[in-house]
Amino acid sequence: MRNLILVGPMGAGKSTIGRLLAKELRLPFKDSDKEIELRTGANIPWIFDKEGEPGFRDREQAMIAELCACDGVVLATGGGAVMREANRRALHAGGRVVYLHASVEQQVGRTSRDRNRPLLRTADPAKTLRDLLAIRDPLYREIADLVVETDERPPRMVVLDILQRLQQLPPR
Numbered sequence: 001m002r003n004l005i006l007v008g009p010m011g012a013g014k015s016t017i018g019r020l021l022a023k024e025l026r027l028p029f030k031d032s033d034k035e036i037e038l039r040t041g042a043n044i045p046w047i048f049d050k051e052g053e054p055g056f057r058d059r060e061q062a063m064i065a066e067l068c069a070c071d072g073v074v075l076a077t078g079g080g081a082v083m084r085e086a087n088r089r090a091l092h093a094g095g096r097v098v099y100l101h102a103s104v105e106q107q108v109g110r111t112s113r114d115r116n117r118p119l120l121r122t123a124d125p126a127k128t129l130r131d132l133l134a135i136r137d138p139l140y141r142e143i144a145d146l147v148v149e150t151d152e153r154p155p156r157m158v159v160l161d162i163l164q165r166l167q168q169l170p171p172r
């Protein structure tokens, strides 16, 4: 395995599970969204505001390429990283890919408290999440080595499931 890469929608728990996995595996943890913010010196809502979604996606593509070239890191990606084919290729080649699945209901519950996801500043965030998942679910699956359910399961249990199932994967 080169890297361990988490993909999935907003609120699936990529950042939360990624941090725990890295601790368990004693590997460095990188969160693409956080790295973009550090590099830009601005938060994601600001980038969307000033540069629009295409500006953010360009920054994201550059960051995904950079992070996928690492060796031995746990990487949490942004929910929309799979929208670009170049990212899907880089992620698949960058290591084992785990799709953290969450139902729209759980995503709504987990994202309703904070305001730093510009795509959810809509009149009906549940509909937005449903529409995004319809487009993205096949793309997450296309590059995933594992699909892991996160509904009704605390982060620790999700981490244990991932660690167990990673051991059972045949070599690529």
Ligand SMILES: Nc1ncnc2c1ncn2[C@@H]1O[C@H](COP(=O)(O)OP(=O)(O)OP(=O)(O)O)[C@@H](O)[C@H]1O
Pocket: 008, 009, 010, 011, 012, 013, 014, 015, 016, 017, 033, 076, 077, 078, 079, 110, 111, 117, 150, 151, 152, 153, 154, 155, 158
């Ligand atoms: N398995 C889980 N059960 C309950 N709550 C969870 C679970 N995983 C994550 N959470 C909570 O859901 C919220 C969102 O999680 P997190 O930020 O890790 O999602 P994300 O996939 O990184 O989202 P984004 O794509 O927006 O970065 C956090 O408050 C986190 O504590």
Ligand SMILES: O=C(O)C1=C[C@@H](O)[C@@H](O)[C@H](O)C1
Pocket: 009, 010, 033, 044, 077, 078, 079, 080, 081, 116, 117, 118, 119
């Ligand atoms: O699902 C998405 O498109 C996004 C998810 C977040 O992780 C951030 O990357 C950003 O808010 C966009």
Ligand SMILES: [Mg+2]
Pocket: 014, 015, 016, 031, 033, 076, 077, 078
């Ligand atoms: Mg995150």
